[in-house]
Amino acid sequence: MSTASPAAGLAAIQPAAPRRRLPLAWIGLVPFFLFALLFLIGPTAHLVVGAFQTPEGGFTLDNIRGLFTPQIMAAYWISIRVSAASALLGAVIGFFLAYAIVHGKLPPWLRPAVTTFSGVASNFAGIPLAFAFIATLGRVGLVTVFLNETFGVSIYRMGFNLLSFWGLTITYLYFQIPLMVLIIAPALDGLKTEWREASAILGASSWQYWRMIALPVLAPSLLGCFLLLFANAFGAVATAFALTGSTLNIVPILLYSQIRGDVLYNPQLGFALAFGMIVITGLSNLFYLWLRARAERWQR
Amino acid sequence: MSGARLGPWIVVGLAALYFVLPLIATFEFSLSMLRGTWSFEAYRVVFADPAFRQTFGFSVLAALATIVLGALLVVPTAYWVRLRFPRLRALIEFVTLLPLVIPAIVLVFGYLRLYNSSSWLPFTGSAWGTNLLLVFGYVVLSLPYMYRAVDTGMGAIDIRTLTEAAESLGAKRRTILFQVILPNVRAAVLSGAFLSFAIVIGDFVIASLLNRPAFGPYLALIGQNRAYEPAALAVVAFAATWGCMGLLQLLGGRAPGSAAAPLRVRRKAIP
Numbered sequence: 001m002s003t004a005s006p007a008a009g010l011a012a013i014q015p016a017a018p019r020r021r022l023p024l025a026w027i028g029l030v031p032f033f034l035f036a037l038l039f040l041i042g043p044t045a046h047l048v049v050g051a052f053q054t055p056e057g058g059f060t061l062d063n064i065r066g067l068f069t070p071q072i073m074a075a076y077w078i079s080i081r082v083s084a085a086s087a088l089l090g091a092v093i094g095f096f097l098a099y100a101i102v103h104g105k106l107p108p109w110l111r112p113a114v115t116t117f118s119g120v121a122s123n124f125a126g127i128p129l130a131f132a133f134i135a136t137l138g139r140v141g142l143v144t145v146f147l148n149e150t151f152g153v154s155i156y157r158m159g160f161n162l163l164s165f166w167g168l169t170i171t172y173l174y175f176q177i178p179l180m181v182l183i184i185a186p187a188l189d190g191l192k193t194e195w196r197e198a199s200a201i202l203g204a205s206s207w208q209y210w211r212m213i214a215l216p217v218l219a220p221s222l223l224g225c226f227l228l229l230f231a232n233a234f235g236a237v238a239t240a241f242a243l244t245g246s247t248l249n250i251v252p253i254l255l256y257s258q259i260r261g262d263v264l265y266n267p268q269l270g271f272a273l274a275f276g277m278i279v280i281t282g283l284s285n286l287f288y289l290w291l292r293a294r295a296e297r298w299q300r
Numbered sequence: 301m302s303g304a305r306l307g308p309w310i311v312v313g314l315a316a317l318y319f320v321l322p323l324i325a326t327f328e329f330s331l332s333m334l335r336g337t338w339s340f341e342a343y344r345v346v347f348a349d350p351a352f353r354q355t356f357g358f359s360v361l362a363a364l365a366t367i368v369l370g371a372l373l374v375v376p377t378a379y380w381v382r383l384r385f386p387r388l389r390a391l392i393e394f395v396t397l398l399p400l401v402i403p404a405i406v407l408v409f410g411y412l413r414l415y416n417s418s419s420w421l422p423f424t425g426s427a428w429g430t431n432l433l434l435v436f437g438y439v440v441l442s443l444p445y446m447y448r449a450v451d452t453g454m455g456a457i458d459i460r461t462l463t464e465a466a467e468s469l470g471a472k473r474r475t476i477l478f479q480v481i482l483p484n485v486r487a488a489v490l491s492g493a494f495l496s497f498a499i500v501i502g503d504f505v506i507a508s509l510l511n512r513p514a515f516g517p518y519l520a521l522i523g524q525n526r527a528y529e530p531a532a533l534a535v536v537a538f539a540a541t542w543g544c545m546g547l548l549q550l551l552g553g554r555a556p557g558s559a560a561a562p563l564r565v566r567r568k569a570i571p
Contacts (some may be wrong), residue, residue: 043410104308
């Protein structure tokens, strides 16, 4: 309490001030806010401001307008498509998997096993994941060779390519599905058995139960999870980079090349590119938070 | 409705196939460096590579620095907020969740612009400063996990009573924080620490753009130039992640005041 002695004097002059509200208590929060300002908010704000500035510092919308060129639009479009596809498939498959382990009446040891594995797999992104899929579905990958030698099916002759939209989507699913399992399982726990029993007593079919009770209750959670998965895939760089080098033109890789070597020949355009990414991931996260708040009403 | 039906088993089986096949394929590929026979040659080559040891060592050191710095930043803040500024909790939580919104590549781009060698705070002007900036970046990336773990851990113990008890015995703030609060949330800090460790070891973007000799850029380089070694490295990385998560589960399941314990209680409370 030695640090608070001048404040204690103040408190004596103003007896109305409650003792707990010592004016020096905020000092305890300074390190955190200073750190956040310097290494999280500051750098981001700098980019956002830079997106609306000329190299000389004046206000301009030219950088944002510069995003609407075919090359950059194509990059955003394929990024959005890969993120949406991997988020949608991840959400659907993850939902079925979570439902199977929560309500599927499987042996009780299966749930902790799947949850633990999901914890590992959802963190197994990045470059090693790319290596794993090259060894699996690459041109000489295990599955590719197996299908070719056993069934005579050459997936590469059929037009599949790991370094493409579908290849990237299948790879992203490896961390998207486990993430979905981890975040949707608590919501599925909230589906009370009584609801199903009550609806069955009232003569509802299984389909009616899902359409009129379970899905409306789960809808905010499902949509929210989809958005979180979308943002998760949108910012991922390392996997795509190791998988495709810079052949696949997605936004994070374009930004990476731009930071490395100004491939767009306009330094200010990099700011706008980053700003666009923040807008997209920010919007999907905001919606996620909003939907989660709505979904929690049913989980009490 | 008695016993398991076929549907759930099919779902779990297909999922297991999708998740296990790449692991088997990677392992098989990593063993087939020598023609016609299975061997650990690729692992031998990798472990004998001095660059592997240097970069892996660098990343481990960075991870330890991240954990220490992150804990020093998060534990006192979470404690102080819960004790004195409960109204600010939502704001602090929002700030700690921001790194999930802002992609790492955007963050490091901001660092490069704000802290380059000709700026007011030239972190990237020296190797030492860049290392520091790298660790700060990792602390930011691990902030959502660290803060959540510690804050949940604090929620599981009665910090107000503990603080008042320690105060009535004459303890100073620092004593309370390091000898009363910290030991009680140790398991929570550790569970945050393992996640931070996995994040730092797996990072590629930040280290690559800051030009630091970390494990991620080394992986990318090997991936471009070699055939079998990347598979061996992927197995090593997966084993490291698995080890971290295993330890996390072990600690989370056992100790009181850990991040996982209150979750489990809440789940059980729901019929």
